[in-house]
Amino acid sequence: MNKIITKLWNKMGLTVVNYVKVLVLENHLEEVNSFFSERLNIIIRRYCRTLPIHVLDTEGDDLVSIAQLELIESIKSWDPIHNDEVWPLAQMRMLGAMRDHIRYLSKADPSRLYEWVNDQASNYIEHRTPTDHATTFAMQDEIKQAMKELDDRERFIIYAHVKLDLTFKVIGERINLSESQVSRVYKKSITKLKKSIDANV
DNA sequence: GATAGGTTGGGCTTGTGGTT
DNA sequence: AACCACAAGCCCAACCTATC
Numbered sequence: 001m002n003k004i005i006t007k008l009w010n011k012m013g014l015t016v017v018n019y020v021k022v023l024v025l026e027n028h029l030e031e032v033n034s035f036f037s038e039r040l041n042i043i044i045r046r047y048c049r050t051l052p053i054h055v056l057d058t059e060g061d062d063l064v065s066i067a068q069l070e071l072i073e074s075i076k077s078w079d080p081i082h083n084d085e086v087w088p089l090a091q092m093r094m095l096g097a098m099r100d101h102i103r104y105l106s107k108a109d110p111s112r113l114y115e116w117v118n119d120q121a122s123n124y125i126e127h128r129t130p131t132d133h134a135t136t137f138a139m140q141d142e143i144k145q146a147m148k149e150l151d152d153r154e155r156f157i158i159y160a161h162v163k164l165d166l167t168f169k170v171i172g173e174r175i176n177l178s179e180s181q182v183s184r185v186y187k188k189s190i191t192k193l194k195k196s197i198d199a200n201v
Numbered sequence: 202g203a204t205a206g207g208t209t210g211g212g213c214t215t216g217t218g219g220t221t
Numbered sequence: 222a223a224c225c226a227c228a229a230g231c232c233c234a235a236c237c238t239a240t241c
Binding site (some may be wrong): 168180187 | 230231232233234
């Protein structure tokens with residue numbers, strides 16, 4: 001009897017486990033994030049210590065999102081039958097992803113370099129005009145406050161699309177939604193943000 | 202009935218290869 | 222180099238279904 005169960009498990013085990021992983025990620029993403037959040041923050045902080053402050057200023061938030069995304073991807077690709085812990089794999093992948101991002105920004109993509117030059121130019125102009133600088137800070141604060149009114153999924157979609165430049169299709173694949181649904185959630189979230197900002201003006 | 206989500210198809214943009 | 226045609230990808234709206 002035991003032999004049959006073992007044989008069956010060897011054949012079906014990974015499929016069952018993967019199914020459970022998908023269920024957990026679909027229904028308990030917040031709990032998963034909060035379970036790993038402390039260790040995740042330690043990894044991010046440790047990596048951020050190796051970066052110059054001006055890079056942290058512009059890319060700090062991106063690195064957090066990238067690490068979170070990579071954690072989810074690690075859980076998806078983790079084989080719990082042969083590895084007890086997902087964390088060593090996740091840790092390795094998160095560090096790799098953050099390094100890749102910085103490497104990508106620094107030399108890989110000319111278009112991002114162009115964006116970066118533009119951003120720096122804007123920063124410079126803002127720096128030279130104190131009133132605009134204050135307005136920018138106020139606006140950033142308003143957006144941050146408004147973002148707090150969105151749920152985790154909405155925040156993630158906006159962040160992934162606007163800041164990380166991911167397409168709705170890619171975002172959908174990562175959170176198990178269709179491209180269209182991501183588009184709808186994105187649009188709805190933007191409307192919510194606008195309303196929230198308008199209400200506070 | 203309201204809401205969330207999937208499918209499908211159309212409009213638009215961008216990339217690519219061929220032709221002049 | 223400039224132009225054109227086509228393909229592919231992206232986003233969105235309309236419609237439909239499932240769930241509460």
